[in-house]
Amino acid sequence: MVEKHIRKIRSDGEQSRERLLQAAMRLFAAQGFSNTSTREIALAAGANVAAISYYFGDKAGLYRATLTDFMPPPEVNIAHFDNPEFTLREALHGYYTQMLAPMMEGELTEQRLRMWLREVLEPTGIWQNEIENGIRPEFEAFAQVLARHLNAQVDDEVYRLVHAVAALGAHLMISQDIVAAVTPQLISTPDALARWIPRLVDYAEAIVIAEQKKRKKGAA
Structure with a gap:
């Protein structure tokens, strides 16, 4: 009975924390950090204001x-594409799979994107921390992967290549409103989004092969 009681408390606590996260995400995305109060969040979540302090410390x-x-830790995302046994296509497929994964979550994707855009415009330091501890490790790991397939050392041209390959997927994430306005059928369902992955692999593979040919020509 005690064990069941503890499990129930833990379950209720997890649900309460989740409700606060969901309510806060909606309000922060719509209003920003400064214009959203803890009381407003608690009311939207059907929770006590004190629960915010209990689970998160403060606003x-x-x-x-x-x-x-x-967000998965960088090493989880990196594992999708950084495997010495992967072919170039397999590495690119893993790269775009983890990149587009957040877009498969529907409304949550839009809310998170709005929050990140607000964070860029109204920085609190979280975005800079994410760049250093999340984006940079993945960027460097992907540069090593592409350099390996180019049989080259990482240099500025490899870095440019990483930016170019990443931009193909990033456009879908950052410009969802534009894509939805001009070609809504291309991102309207999880299946539609999934169909982007092999095509992005095609486009990225062509870019990498072009770089391979350029390097071989230069060496010759």
């Missing part, structure tokens, strides 16, 4: 959690 902690709790 800043809750805000940080809405941006970072759902």
